[in-house]
Amino acid sequence: MMQSQEIRKQFLAFFENKKHTIVPSAPMVIKDDPTLMFTNAGMNQFKEFFLGNKKPKNSRVTDTQKCLRVSGKHNDLEEVGKDTYHHTMFEMLGNWSFGDYFKKEAIQWAWELLTEVFKVDKDMLxxxxxxxxxKEGLQRDTEAYDIWKEFISEDRILNGNKKDNFWEMGEQGPCGPCSEIHVDIRSAEEKAKVPGKDLVNKDHPEVIEVWNLVFIQFNRKADSSLEELPAQHIDTGMGFERLCMVLQNKKSNYDTDVFTPLIREIETITNSKYGKEEEIDIAIRVIADHVRAVSFAIADGQLPSNTGAGYVIRRILRRAIRYGFTFLNEKEPFIYKLVDTLENQMHEAFPELRSQKGIIENVIKEEEHSFLRTLDQGLQLLDNVIAGSKSKTISGKKAFELYDTYGFPIDLTALILSEKGFELDTESFDVELQKQKERSRKATKIETGDWHELIEDDEEEFVGYDMLQTKVKITRYRKVTSKKDGEMYQLVFNLTPFYPEGGGQVGDKGYLEAPNGDVTYILDTKKENNLIIHYTRNLPVNLNATFEAVVDLDSRNNTAANHTATHLLHQGLRTVLGTHVEQKGSLVKADYLRFDFSHYAKVTTDELKQVEEFVNARIREQLPLEENRNIPYQQALNEGAVALFGEKYGDTVRTIKFGESMELCGGTHVKNTADIWHFVITSESAVAAGVRRIEAISAEGAKQYFESQSEAYDKVLAVLKTKNDPIKVITSLQEENVALRKEIEALQKEKAKGLKQEIRNGLEDVNGVKFLAQKVDLDQAALKDMAFELGSEFKNLFALFASENNGKAMLTCYISKELVAEKELNAGQVVRELGKLIQGGGGGQPFFATAGGKNPGGIPEVLEKAKTYIL
Known part of the structure; x- marks a missing residue:
């Protein structure tokens, strides 16, 4: 049986022999395409070629691309685990032609590879x-039909509709008809009952699409019309996991050696057995699939978070944790233990799994700890919902609150409710969920018009490393509209000094000046599919004029200083903390910088001082910039340049060197480290398990910082009424404050002693309970002491104290533990309910709890209602 690693190698070797260049997989997390969060198809990294924004170095390429389909148009998440052939993360094997060969070669080679190299039985295809x-005015693809007739009988060539056999990049862009190859892996008995052609594209688990050959020949415009592309392209994608299933004669992707090592490890860790019970099988499949998706995403630099792509990764991981929690009875972190198996299995094809293994394990483990705590909290909240329900049907609105606010999975809510004899109002939940989706869609929807081409220009040139002002022509423009930014325009120039957002550095701002002096402000600059796009609120009056493009000098210089400072910071961290430190993200702006890096402990104050001093020493050394803009990638690495994981690099790269610091970088930098002036670390914090964050300032930001510190110091001296020794004065004030606090505490205790007898005299006997509800002028600590002293005297005490301080109300409730058990009273529940009367809330233990609120006027009603709990 051919192993998966050999299958991958044979595919690539076959197309290499057909004069294709093997290219590495692009990162799974996309950084310069606003239409996509993740690579969801093999063609994503080649969009710039299909769009005509860049000319490919090689007209024929082949690869295996790691893909993720969990959001947007291609969303298979809810199917994963329930069937045997959908996945979140999967490999897509592909071969590509950019204006070279077309349908004939694509079909011929696909047939040759499948039937002659891989020996797939032709009668299965x-x-x-x-x-x-x-409606589209598109004819049947008779060209593809005639080519296929040379290889396969006509009764096995089936017509497909637009949904299945017309591929589109999105609402706009390159598109074209496609030919799918399907494999029927059913038994002979099953094939005799129902012909395979009747099951094609019917979601049958054993009659599946394995390869899609896309013939890109049209461009979809904003008005939905189609126009012929000047060059025709081939874009094919074959599901690696499905191919392995066919070649290894299995009925499920999960039975191939792509997944069996992970499944065996899950069985061992969880003491479960795959193949015996459907619920357990689904859970194991979910976990085996999801650990791959999450691991590859983290390796590419995307950490779980609460927004954007990070939220998607967190959601995938939490789905896996939830299945382990519910169906495998795993209440402690265990998914992180699977990373070792995955790394051993796939590091040869994807070396990032080995180099990033430690960070992947730590992040997953911490996420597991966090979500398991959330599940515990959610279970308690769900119990409260059930306890407070007056019917056996639980409101979908309540369930949505658990889902949206606390991250508690809705299917787990439904399962628990069912087990306890309740049911969920799924319709009202769906209504709430739809409202949220609609809000999100409206907030993020961007309407994009067609490009209006003014000048035919093959490729835009960036000149911003050498000049901040130059004459430019507008080559194309389009209008974009979003709820966030309203109506804006995107401009593309024949050349530009504006740096586009990338590598953590924000895009340049500035303006265009027309010959008549009119100014159009450039509000931002970004890169999209190899186009540098300049955002403006208005179009220039004369679009065909020659403009003076001017970058905001102060903003660029301060941004460059901060960017160079991040390089020196990276070097300083590796020097002080160790070479395990790797950059995990950055943000470089004009006013500050943010730098995320791998490290497994909080950076101490002393270490931060050492790092800060390291950077400032490099600034004082006045190190000049050494730049190489066109060096082969491998040569740069051999010379010691640091590359960042999750970044896509070309064959040639730009290196930035200041002294011993050398990195691959496309950003803007100072000419000499002296231009940074000074470097100050302003904060250090945790981002995720094993990832820390430093925020810092330099250049103008550092100057403003020292000026504000000096001004604040002068104000402190003025307040303290001293001129030269504020420390001595502050120390004296602190000592005096401690003495006064002790004196106040002593007075409070004396006051409490006086009140204690008064309060004891006020106790009522109500239904066998010593009851008291009274407003008392004591602080919270003294009230607690008094409550516990009374509780030690009376074993049937129910006491509620109210107090007022600085315009706020406080409640303190004590209930003897005997009463908690006998009468099922709960102090926490009491203060939560009564707290609403003072416009606040609180909680605590069944025998002691406190609450606070902003409405002291509600205290009389609180004291009046307290007695109802024992009547």
Missing amino acids: YVTIFEGDE
């Missing part, structure tokens, strides 16, 4: 072609 679409 069916193919589909595009049947045409009258």
Whole structure:
């Protein structure tokens, strides 16, 4: 049986022999395409070629691309685990032609590889072609049909509709008809009952699409019309896991050696057995699939978080944790232990798994700890919902609050409710969920118009490393509209001095000046599919003029200083903390910088001082910039340049060197470290398990910082009424404050003693309970002491004290433990309910709890209602 690693190698070797260049997989996390969070198809990294924004170095390439489909148009998440052939993260094997060969070669080579190299039985195969679409004015793809007839009988060539056999990049952009290759792996008995052609594209688990050959020949415009592309391209994608299933004669992707090592490890860790019980099988499949997706995402630099791509990764991991919690009875972190198996299995094809193994394990483990705590909290909250329900149907709105606010999975809510004899109002939950989706969609929806081309220009040139002002022509423009930014315009120039956002550095701002003096402000600069795009609120009056493009000098200089400071900071961290430190993210702006890095402990104050001094020493050394803009990638690494994981590098790269610091970087930098002036670390914190964050300032930001510190110091001297020794004065004030606090505490205790007898005299006997509800002028600590002293005297005490301080109300409730058990009273519940009357809330233990609120006027009603709990 051919192993998966050999299958991958044979695919790539086959197309290499067909004069294709093997290229590495692009990162799974996308950074310069606003339409996508993740690579969801093999073609994503080649979009710039299909769009005509850049000319490819090689017209034929092949690769295996790591993909993720969990959001947007391609969303398989809820199917994963329930069937045997959908995945979140998967590999897509592909071969590509950029204006080179077309349908004939693509079809011929696909057939040759499958039937002659991989020896797939021809009688197992069916193919589909595009049947045409009258509304679109598209004819049936008879060209593909005629080519297929040379290899396969006509009764196995099936027509497919637009949904299945017309591939589109998105609402706009390159598109075209496609031919799918399907494999029927059913038994002979099953095939005799129902012909395979009747099951193609019917979601049958054993009649599956394995390869899609896309013939890109049109461009979809904003008005939905189609126009012929000047060059025709081939884009194919074959599911690696499905191919392994076919070649290894399995009925499920999860039975191939792509997944069996992970499944065996899950069985061992969780003491469960795969293949015996459907619920357990689904859980194991979910975990085996999801650990791959999360591990590859973290290796590419995307940490779990509460927003954007990070939220998607957190959601995938939490789904895996939840399945382990519910169906495998795993209440402690265990998924992180699978990373070792995954790394051993796949590091040869994807070396980032080995180099990033430690950070992957730590992040997953911490996320597991965190979510398991959330599950515990959610279970308690769900118990409260059930206890407070007056019917056996739980409101979907309540369930949505658990889901949205606390991250408690809705399917787990439904399961627990069912076990306890309740049911969930799923319709009202769906309504709430739809409202949220609609809010999100409206907030993020961007309407993009077609490009209006003014000048044919093959590729825009960036000149911003050498000049901040130059004459430019607008080559194309389009209008974009979003709820966040309103109506804006995107401009592309024949050359530009504006740096586009990338590598953590924000985009340049500035302006365009027309010959008549009119100014159009550039509000931001970004890069999209290799185009440098300049954002403006208005279009220039004469679009065909020659403009003076001017970058904001102060902003650029301060940003450059901060960017160079991040390089020196990276070097300083590796020097002080160790070479295990790797950059995990950065943000470089004009006013400050943020730097995320791998490290497994809080950076101490002394270490931060050492790092700060290291950077400032490099600034004092006045190190000049040594730059190489066109060096082969491997040569740069061999010379010691530091590359960042999750970044996509070309064949040639730019290196930035200041002394011993050398990194691959496309950002802007100072000419000499002296231009940074000074470097100050302003904060250090945790981002995730094993990832720390430093925020810092330099240049103008550092100057403003010292000026504000000096001004604040002068104000302190003025307040203290001293001129030269504020420390002595502050120390004296602190000592005096401690003495006064002790004196106040002593007075409070004396006051409490006086009140204690008064309070004891006020106790009532109500239904066998010593009851008291009274407003008392004591602080919280003294009230607690008094409550516990009374509780030691009376074993049937119910006491509620109210107090007022600085315009706020406080409640303190004590209930003897005997009463808690006998009468099922709960101090925490009492203060939560009564706290609403003072416009606040609180909680605590069943025998002692406190609450606070902003409405002291509600205290009389609180004291009046307290007695109802024992009547």
